[in-house]
Amino acid sequence: MHSGIFKVCLVVVTAIVNHPLLFPNNDTSVPANDDLIVQKLREREEILKKQQLELEELLFREQEPAGDAKTESEEPEGGARWDLWSTVSMVIFLMIEVWRQDFKDNSHEQSKEEEDLVFIGNHCHGVTLPNKPMLTIxxxxxxxxxxxxxxxxxxFVxxxxxxxxxxxxxxxxxxxxMEVEDSICxxxxxxxxxxxKxxxxxxxxxxxxxxxxxxxCQPWVSDPSIRPDRQSFGTILVCGPDDNPSGCVCDKKRLGEDMLCLLHNLTTNDKKVNEEINLLCCKNSNYLDVDQVMKWFQTTVTKAWSKISHxxxxxxxxxNLDSPGALRVKFKSGKVISxxxxxxxxxxxxxxxxxxxxxSMPREVSCSIQWMLSFAxxxxxxxxxxxxxxxxNSCHLSCLQIMTFLRSKQCHITGPSGLTTYHLKTVLMHLLLSQxxxxxxxxxxxxxxxxxFRSLEKSLLEKKLLHFMVGNWKLPDTVNLPQHFRVAEPxxxxxxxxxxxxxxxxxxxxFYEMLKNATVMINEYSLHLPNGSASKPAH
Structure with a gap:
């Protein structure tokens, strides 16, 4: 009987060792193109299956009655022991199968996207881009x-x-x-x-x-309590006279309530200034509100244009009503400048x-006190x-222009996506430092x-494109970025x-549709010279 128990355990161990979870067929450590190794693995698998069948046959024979060698009193005890070990074996096999099915179901959704990406990830390397003469034309x-x-x-602008x-x-x-400074292009x-256009x-x-x-200003770029997708934002706190230890920006002794600061021509209890500032803050807070600032700026720009329109x-x-300073200038000739x-x-x-x-980007729906960081x-x-x-006459801006053109035309066909021109510009700036x-x-x-294209594809597949300025240790010293942002997490x-x-x-x-259509689009918008005669580019 002990030999029967041993055989049962051996069957279980063999099944576990031979289980595909432990020796998956898609083991990436095995070279798929090595026919000899693959053949040996298949032979080993057949041998293990054959041994398993032999053990199962022996186990089945052990279950048969032993005839004259067994007494009637021994049969119930042996049968009970066999039923116990048979039940245990069934439970173990059942647990393994449930675990395997659950593992396959969970991993299927997780790996489905990755499998697709592996399949399409080679497109960029094999895509046929227009040749140098066509790109130049x-x-x-x-x-x-x-x-x-x-x-x-x-x-003019x-x-x-x-x-x-x-x-x-x-x-x-x-x-x-508010005090408005000169514009920055x-x-x-x-x-x-x-x-x-x-x-x-x-x-x-x-x-x-x-x-x-x-x-x-309070940037969130190094705040561990902020979500990673919000670290390029921050808040702006409006500080008044009470937030200055001296009570006045001239840093002299605190003035009396009704005394005049000759340097700044402001009294310390100027309630009108306080009211104007509060109009731009979020309700019941001292944080500058994006929506209130946009309303103020649009109203002020309208008044300014009314004064000089003649x-x-x-x-x-x-x-664009969502953008307070998005202006459209239309001349009598029909020409438009934005x-x-x-x-x-x-x-x-x-x-x-x-x-x-x-x-140039759709505004994100977020809290109105969150401001975006601009490194423009x-x-x-x-x-x-x-x-x-x-x-x-370097080609770096030409590459960016061509990719921007292709992205724009493809978005007109397939609709908007999460890929912006700023992403393309970021890819270019990273490549400038690596080439x-x-x-x-x-x-x-x-x-x-x-x-x-390859660098952009790699970033898309990894879902990772690092900001060029924040936390970039390769950034040249000529870029006089505050040290706080140089050492921050990317x-x-x-x-x-x-x-x-x-x-x-x-x-x-x-992205892959854009790659596939790149040659067709560039040919369509190029100036063809098939017989020495020029045709106008399509618009």
Missing amino acids: FHDQYIRATTHDAVRSRE EGFADDLLEALRSVCNRDTD VGSMYENWRVN PLICDLLVPFAPPEPYHFR KYEFEVTFS LNVTPVVRYEDSNLYFISHFP VYERSFLKDFAKKLPD PCSGWANVMLEERLRDM VNLFRSFVLNRDLYQQTLSM
């Missing part, structure tokens, strides 16, 4: 033709913005209203890679409260700004300084464009893909 005949009037548009902001200051009360138009100029307008009030022979309207004048708050004495929203000034400075190290400067010569356009710009699977699948599908 496309860039020279379509992109340059599209952006040839960019310089004149920028000059800068002059008009200066006039508008001067009028804005004149309609404000200098003692109680940023974005693709001023980095020379804007492709799509209409050509939109982005301008930042810093503002600050009247003294003795001031803003205290000087111009064009119309100015708000092109500009985004966005209110921002400067972070300390740096070129980092807290922005209400990014006009640093990014423009980096691209401008780095271009001095590259060969003449030798000599590798960006114009003759390397095809190779560098393929590198950008921010993942693709964090939304981890949280939103539908958005991720939609974006990934759009």
